[in-house]
Amino acid sequence: MTMTASQLAAKHEKTVSAHACHINLTAPELLQQAISRGEGELSKQGSLVVNTGPRTGRSPQDRFIVCHPGEAQQAIDWSEVNRPMEPLYFDNLWLQAEDYLQQLPESYSGIWRSGQHTQHGLNIRITTELAWHQLLADHLLVRPEIEQSNWEMLCLPGFVCDPMRDHVHSDAATIIDFSGRRILLLGMHYAAEIKKAIFTVQNYLLPMKGVLPLHAAASQDKDGKVAMMLGLSATGKTCLISDDGRDLIGDDEHGWSDDGVFNLENGCYARCAFITEEEQPVIFDAIKQGAILENAVLDHHGEPDFTNIRITENIRATYPLSAIRNRVKPPVAGQPDVLIFLSCDCSGVLPPVTRLNKAQAAYYYLSGYTATVGDSEINHNNGYTPTFSSCFGAPFFPRPAGIYAEQLFNKLESSETTVYMVNTGWKGGVPSASHGGNPLGKRYCLQQTRTIITAILSGELEQQGFHSLDHIDLQVPVAIEGIDPLDLDPANAWPDKVSYLRAAENLCQEFKVNFSRFEVAHQIEDAGLNMI
Template identity: 40%
Template sequence: MVYSQSISLKCLPRKLNDLTLQGVADLPISSLVEEVIVNGEGKLTSQGAITVKTGKYTGRSPKDKFIVDESEIKDKINWGEINCPIPESTFDKLYDKVLNYLSERKIYKFNGKVCSQEEYTLPIHVITERAWHNLFAKQLFINDNKPIHHNDSLLYPGFTVINAPGFKADPKIDGTNSEVFVIISFRRRIILIGGTEYAGEIKKSVFTVLNCLLPERNVLPMHCSANIGKHGDISLFFGLSGTGKTTLSADENRFLVGDDEHGWHDNGIFNFEGGCYAKCVNLDKEKEPQIYEAINFGTVLENVVIKRENGEPDFFDTSLTENTRAAYPLDNIPGALNSGKAKSPDVIIFLAADAYGVLPPVSKLTKEQAMYHFLSGYTSKLAGTERGVSYPEATFSTCFGAPFMPLDPCVYAKMLGEKIERHNVQVYLVNTGWTGGPYGKGKRIDLEYTRNMITAIQTKEIEKSSFHPDPVFNVLVPENIPGVPSKILTPRNTWENKLEYDDKAKILAQKFQENFKQFTNIPSQVYAAGPNI
């Protein structure tokens, strides 16, 4: 294969089909690493990973994300603060500006795909201003140059991601909210990104596209990790950032299907991606050996500080941001499933890091409770993680991924309920947050205990226990689990001041109820499945 170091858009027509640049070969990882170093975009660590800084934007910019208001999708999108419309004329002008900007610069190109299940495959063409963004795409998406043999009008011919971080929008002229923009055009099949170096925008904008297209094919898109046991049992892990989704799914006794995005169709689940995007703040070799060892040559480390004395990454240094990330291919994890496909799940685990210290560490949910907590998507935003946050704040993110769900959330919840019932899936809620008191008084539940709870769920050992209903949160709590002190299973027992526990539990229950008022198109049984006050 002949590799092209870079391509120029100067001589290219403005048509979308020409932008896909069919037939131009991708750079291999080694050449992209070399380009990153030569361009001064990043540095090598002692393990051969690339470390880069994303500047002022160290996370996603949700208020700068738009969907082009086009007739084909106008009545499908759940328009609002999350899914903001932008006129076609505004997009076209900005699109033309970005192409003119890139025409004067060296750019990089990657051709890949998402969705490991063949009939749902979506080709992805990524054009980037920076070599390291192209390396990121190559590590995260599926690298497979095999021709795609289908004529599906939904998925063919794919989407083109154009990433120009050096181009800053002018809100007064360009119709954006700031210099940053992430815009999806379903008619033109283009994702236009500018003004930000944060690579997660590439990954999550493609995920948003799938969350719009796949439900029409009776595929439930899910923001979850998945692994498989040695006896073929499948577990799904849903959870927001910081709840332990990646950590708990990377289990040396199980095989990883994928760490973040999956689809669930009639015959099983499949991974959307070919890589992992792991949060690596405080990454410890002893506690998370699989993730630690996966960070090697070609891995992209975002905002990770490097020790001057030995060139090793310092995962405990959060001077740039707490949102440090590592992007590496799935096969860097020992035993990961290269196929990215598995049967339907046996268990679903919702993860919540409750900083109020009142949710049970583990509880069993009915189908209706599963739909309720799926729509709620609860976790806590911790004090100190953001400027101005002095006390834990309850955070609700619909479907455990509200910023990436363009349809009415009830669409996804109903699909989940139908699949749980059809495949007889047991669902559990696991709290990886605090016990013995709230953040600042209690302590984080030991990772060892949480792993033992997860193991008990996966082996069905938990079903041998007696259960009692939690009087506030209306879920079933086990009496005992091997390797876990029975006292912590009922959180009220761990608090010295029981009345203070009651007050905090009531506050959180009220927040659940208040948040759930937004859902008007859901069965009454699901409403009744939430917390009691």
């Protein structure tokens, strides 16, 4: 049942007194509330600097989906990232959460919209314990013209779960009830849990509407040509898509419909460790009055020190799209001309760039080969862990991965979209020389990756042409202006070819083992990484 803002407010009066529930505050009001309550401090630029406590990354092991019998149950890909929860346990937790909410001196509530497409939006009432969590919703989501919602989220970071009592994994949990249209975030200060829970809901709903959700950044050039970059968190989407000369559509979550591409959000969530004004001017300039900085350290002048990773390497900035000068307004565009898969390869095997045919695109999309970077997830060190994350975002895609891959393949069949895979990882070896006895490699520098991205977007790569590598079944450009031709063949970066071939054989085998869990057409399965 859809409820208006006034009806929802009346409902909340039963659990929170009217004066304690701040409804639909503006961004400046929320910022002031956060400061007055001691939730954070202001930087010299006026950004709100907050600390998320021991959880400085997402907690995928604490994510649950309510398992109702019937169709919804069969539609979920139950796994380590889609853990089932009994409806009775969820209902009990929801009641406990409402009781906890009633005891708070104040809370914050508003109706927000995910999805910039007029037909594919999702309105959700978000009630938060902290003012800055509501401010994040203001930055990342849209205030709908009609204040109605049919989803509800409770975000209560001060609520401590009991694993035995509550049937959860730890003292915190994110639980999504698709049938009941409810989201419960307990014990979670790290704000990405809010945005990713809503993204997960959209990733469940949109395929039923013929819309492919993508964990991707998107931009458009002056001629209206659209590019999208897919990648796991912290692999460079926001950084690479935010370059000058193109208009930003969005940095993280999009839908691909028959009409074209649209942003699911209204703001950006940028990784900030080690950024500089020279290398990332668009992001740097957006971190100003009213932006949110998670786990940044201020120097004695009150300036954020992005080289200080004492708290975490996963420093994050949240700001609205309005903070970006060059952006598409509204953030919708036509069909994508280019898709780029960002693969952070820790093996040193993949070339810096390769062009993929449609079957290869489906294979590498399903595989989602990349790395978990730094501590974007808890229980990861400030390092790089190779991973296969289907759809370049497995924790956010609740349906079987094959559903999304089939949609991608169909979109590519009916469009003229060209697909590339760019290696933002290593060449000549691995991050640690002790890993498997392989030599120590070197990471592709940001400037080199940007040169490659520019060549893709300008059409230079298609003009230069491609040729097949001698050792693995991939095509690389004949030449790229500004790139040493020897760098286009990854074997040339290794101290000897024998070491490279051994590493390549190992990676091919890892791909095969991972892909064995998918049931797809032989055309796609045969398009995988193979030795020649």
